[in-house]
Amino acid sequence: MIKAKLNQGLLSFLQSSPTPFHAVQEMVGILEKRGYQRLAETDHWQLDEDGKYFVTRNDSAIVAFNLANKDIRQAGLRMIGAHTDSPSLKVKPEPEITSKTYCQLGVEVYGGALLNPWFDRDLSLAGRISFADGKGALRSTLIDFKEPIATIPSLAIHLDREANTIKSVNAQKDLPLVLGLSGDDESWKFRDLLGDQLASRGIEFREVLDYELYAYDTQPPAITGLKQEFIASARLDNLLSCYVGLQALIGAESQGAAQPALLVCNDHEEVGSASTSGAQGTLLKSVLSRLVADSAELGRIIANSLMISVDNAHGVHPNFADKHDENHGPIFNQGPVIKVNASQRYASNSETCAFFRLLCHNQKVPVQSFVVRSDMGCGSTIGPISATEIGVRTLDIGVPTFAMHSIRELAGTEDSWYLLKALTAFYQAADLSGSDCV
Numbered sequence: 001m002i003k004a005k006l007n008q009g010l011l012s013f014l015q016s017s018p019t020p021f022h023a024v025q026e027m028v029g030i031l032e033k034r035g036y037q038r039l040a041e042t043d044h045w046q047l048d049e050d051g052k053y054f055v056t057r058n059d060s061a062i063v064a065f066n067l068a069n070k071d072i073r074q075a076g077l078r079m080i081g082a083h084t085d086s087p088s089l090k091v092k093p094e095p096e097i098t099s100k101t102y103c104q105l106g107v108e109v110y111g112g113a114l115l116n117p118w119f120d121r122d123l124s125l126a127g128r129i130s131f132a133d134g135k136g137a138l139r140s141t142l143i144d145f146k147e148p149i150a151t152i153p154s155l156a157i158h159l160d161r162e163a164n165t166i167k168s169v170n171a172q173k174d175l176p177l178v179l180g181l182s183g184d185d186e187s188w189k190f191r192d193l194l195g196d197q198l199a200s201r202g203i204e205f206r207e208v209l210d211y212e213l214y215a216y217d218t219q220p221p222a223i224t225g226l227k228q229e230f231i232a233s234a235r236l237d238n239l240l241s242c243y244v245g246l247q248a249l250i251g252a253e254s255q256g257a258a259q260p261a262l263l264v265c266n267d268h269e270e271v272g273s274a275s276t277s278g279a280q281g282t283l284l285k286s287v288l289s290r291l292v293a294d295s296a297e298l299g300r301i302i303a304n305s306l307m308i309s310v311d312n313a314h315g316v317h318p319n320f321a322d323k324h325d326e327n328h329g330p331i332f333n334q335g336p337v338i339k340v341n342a343s344q345r346y347a348s349n350s351e352t353c354a355f356f357r358l359l360c361h362n363q364k365v366p367v368q369s370f371v372v373r374s375d376m377g378c379g380s381t382i383g384p385i386s387a388t389e390i391g392v393r394t395l396d397i398g399v400p401t402f403a404m405h406s407i408r409e410l411a412g413t414e415d416s417w418y419l420l421k422a423l424t425a426f427y428q429a430a431d432l433s434g435s436d437c438v
Helices: 003-015 020-033 190-200 236-254 283-289 295-303 350-362 382-390 413-428
Strands: 037-039 052-057 061-066 078-083 088-099 102-110 123-133 138-144 177-181 205-217 222-224 230-233 261-266 306-310 337-339 368-370 393-398 400-402 409-412
Touching: 003 222, 003 230, 003 236, 003 413, 020 052, 020 061, 020 123, 020 138, 020 236, 020 261, 061 236, 061 283, 078 236, 078 382, 078 413, 088 190, 123 190, 138 190, 138 205, 190 205, 230 236, 230 413, 236 261, 236 306, 236 409, 236 413, 261 283, 283 295, 283 382, 306 350, 306 382, 306 413, 337 350, 350 393, 350 413, 382 393, 409 413
Parallel strands: 037 052, 078 261, 078 306, 306 393, 337 368
Antiparallel strands: 052 061, 061 261, 088 102, 088 205, 102 177, 123 138, 123 205, 222 230, 230 409, 337 393, 400 409
């Protein structure tokens, strides 16, 4: 895959994935076109030694793996982990608000969102609806309004003279979405709008029962910069890693040098990973335990395996360079970043870092390092959680990013390409000890 094709594919993936549900749906479509077979957790699995498979949970998390006709007890698994969720605004169960003739929706803040950039955007809604069909059976479907149907207007500077010096956001009071004017109807129901969405798709239903819907910015992703060096989009954290990891998985296999490989994209990382589809849940552990019947043999597989947790890193902001340690300020388009933390907020250690450095050296991929300032707190990833739950050697990396957790983030066009080269080489690595990284 050439660099321009990778980035255009990434933009398309981002545009089609306004929620974790849609991201997994897009990944399923890509995998099925490449011959991967769907597995159901409720079924008995009979796996071929050269089989390619995937399984989803909650429609928002996915594990895909390629057994590559190798003895995985000796060869181990090359595992890459990422997450499908991003900070957002989630519609409340009873969201209807009518104020001064305006129809509004109450929302909750999902994850550690940077809230100020959500104002004055053309917003839409997407997610999953559960409903009773024409026969009364429970069904679910994904929806996407696509068109801009909501906004959160700012208060004019004339009415808030301190807006440019003190701007705090009250999540309960300031964030309800404005949908439109209610007119004479003071008793409008949000579920009626969802029913209209089902009807417009020809779906027969008796009642909309529940939903998980999120607001998102309708501005499409774009390549920006004087030399087209930036990717600007919502949800770069962490759909960029999901997409590049997926392309590495299918790319390594298509080049005929595949080793036993696995990609896991969990949900709910932004709220702590404690869910059935999160990294602290049993999804990955369950898949691994079904690859071999004996727990001792599973221990051999894990001991011979390595995981790379891929989640965006903080690029050094030119206006706020003092927020970084002077020796650890990642620069855009200078390669993936190894993330290290003494308190194990990242799972990297000297062994896994050395492995990745050698891997990248052999692929002529530049590598950077990130350590948070010693007087600042450090975020985390699925890396330490997976390492703890599974017991697999783990490394944390990511590409430099600006405005992480904003409604629109920024990354580098070269870095997505460097990341793909590194992850593809990882999936092809014959020796996970690091002695053979080509």
